[in-house]
Structures are given as C-alpha cells and as structure tokens.
Amino acid sequence: MTLTNTTAPRRIRRLAERQTTDRDALFALLDEELVGHLAAVVDGVPVVVPMGYARDGEHLLVHGSTGGGFALRAAAEGATVAFSVTALDGLVFARSLFDSSMNYRSAVVYGVLEPVDDERADAALLALSERLMPGRSAEVRAITRREAAATRVLRLALDDVVMKTRAAGASEDTDDGEDHSTWAGVVPRERRWGTPVPSPLTPEGTPTPVSVVALMTRSRSEHRLP
Incomplete structure (x- = not known):
C-alpha cells in the first residue's frame, strides 16, 4: 500500500532511496508522535505553528480557537497547507563530522484543512484528548457548551504524503581510509x-x-x- 491514495506520489530528489511508501510505517510514526508543525502562507507570509494532533483513520485531527488563528483562515480560504511530523531515533557517530548523521523518520502531509461538522465535533475532540492523555476525559468534568463553541476541530486527509527515513549505522568500509580505532556507531534516542x-x-x-x-x-x- 502506498502513502498516497488519490494523487501521484511525490518524489524525494536528494537521497531518494530513503523515501518509503509503506503505509504502516506512516501510521506508526503518526501514532507514536504527539506534536507536528502546520505550515501555510497567510497574507503572503509563511507561517509555521507546532500543535498537538491525532490520527483518525485516514485523517489527521487538529484543533484551534474559533476566535481566530491561521489554521481556520487557511481552511476557510481552501488554501493548501503542509503538516510535518518527525521522530529523531538516534545520532550516528561516523569517523568524520561530514559522514555523521541522524536516524529519523519524517513525513509531510499536504492538503486542504476541512472543518469537522458539529455532529462529529465532540467525538473528534475526544479522539484528540485520548491520543494525548488516554483516559483523562473520564477523570475530569465534561466540556461546557461555551468551551465547545470556542473550539473548532479540523481534519487533514492522508492522501498526499511523502515520508523519508534513515535507520542505519555509520557509513564505513574496510578500505575507506579512515582510522578504525576511532569509535563509530549509533546512539539511540x-x-x-x-x-x-x-x-x-x-x-x-x-x-x-x-x-x-x-x-x-x-x-x-x-x-x-x-
């Protein structure tokens, strides 16, 4: 199964071999991390905002205030946004700084934010809460009508996604000319x-x-x- 459902796959140009189209790997990354970065162009200016999110099947859920915010503006204008999620899995110590690297998994989702309708808004908010703080909703008071009215949940389809990973050791070879008495390896995070x-x-x-x-x-x- 590929990462894109309805559009032609985006291709990574630099280190293209690190691109993956494994849908399960995408879901694992999205389900493991808690914070992503939403990017859009507002009034000709690029804006990037970190925010919590949850995956709900084939969509990402985010929320914001109905009183403002560039996410709601972008949704109202039908603007294309990008949402990125990255996991740093380790530092790769090679025998030169040039060859040192990171092990990581990263994904960028492109699309148009859609407001979740009122009938599904409560369930969407609960999904966000359960993703960030599982079980907490049963321990605290219910959300008030005023709080619900001040909050808007948006969703972003996982139709146009590009994912890149590195999961390897330090670049080395028996004939690479480096001093192999210098330690090289990976420090997992x-x-x-x-x-x-x-x-x-x-x-x-x-x-x-x-x-x-x-x-x-x-x-x-x-x-x-x-």
Whole structure:
C-alpha cells in the first residue's frame, strides 16, 4: 500500500532511496508522535505553528480557537497547507563530522484543512484528548457548551504524503581510509515521561490519577532494560 491514495506520489530528489511508501510505517510514526508543525502562507507570509494532533483513520485531527488563528483562515480560504511530523531515533557517530548523521523518520502531509461538522465535533475532540492523555476525559468534568463553541476541530486527509527515513549505522568500509580505532556507531534516542509534579493547588496526598499512572507505567515498560 502506498502513502498516497488519490494523487501521484511525490518524489524525494536528494537521497531518494530513503523515501518509503509503506503505509504502516506512516501510521506508526503518526501514532507514536504527539506534536507536528502546520505550515501555510497567510497574507503572503509563511507561517509555521507546532500543535498537538491525532490520527483518525485516514485523517489527521487538529484543533484551534474559533476566535481566530491561521489554521481556520487557511481552511476557510481552501488554501493548501503542509503538516510535518518527525521522530529523531538516534545520532550516528561516523569517523568524520561530514559522514555523521541522524536516524529519523519524517513525513509531510499536504492538503486542504476541512472543518469537522458539529455532529462529529465532540467525538473528534475526544479522539484528540485520548491520543494525548488516554483516559483523562473520564477523570475530569465534561466540556461546557461555551468551551465547545470556542473550539473548532479540523481534519487533514492522508492522501498526499511523502515520508523519508534513515535507520542505519555509520557509513564505513574496510578500505575507506579512515582510522578504525576511532569509535563509530549509533546512539539511540530514548524518550520517557518523568515523575508527575502536582499543581500548587492540588491538596497534599491527592492520589495520582489512573490516567497518569497508566502513562508512567507504559513509558517505563517500553524503556525497560533487558
């Protein structure tokens, strides 16, 4: 399955061999990361804004304020936007700075933002919440009508996507002329959640919520040493 559904695939020109059209690899990247960067041209000026997102099947979901914001303007104008997501998986230490590199996965989604209709807005907001803070919605009060009215969910189809990856060691060869007594290799990058810090107004002794405990437990199990 390719990364593009309805349009001709975009081609990477530099290091084209690093382009992938593996749909599962795309979904894995999007489901693993929490923040992307939305780019658009507003009044002739390029604007890039980082924001949380969630994947809902074949779409990305983002949200913004109905009171303004370039994302809503871009959606209203039918402008093409780009949304990028990157995971840094490791630093590659070669025997020269020129050959040193990074292991990474990156994807850029192109398309037009579409407002989610009112009938699906609540479900879309819940999907965003569950992606960022699984289980938290059951622990806090429901969103008010005023809050809902101030929030607009937008979606971006995963129809026009380009993805690039590097997952290899340092470039080296037995006859490359380098001093092989100099260490070369990869330092993987691991990420985990730290110890929760209660807010100043949270009474002392208040139990840590289930959603936070689950997040911590999952993070530690994913990074447990063999």
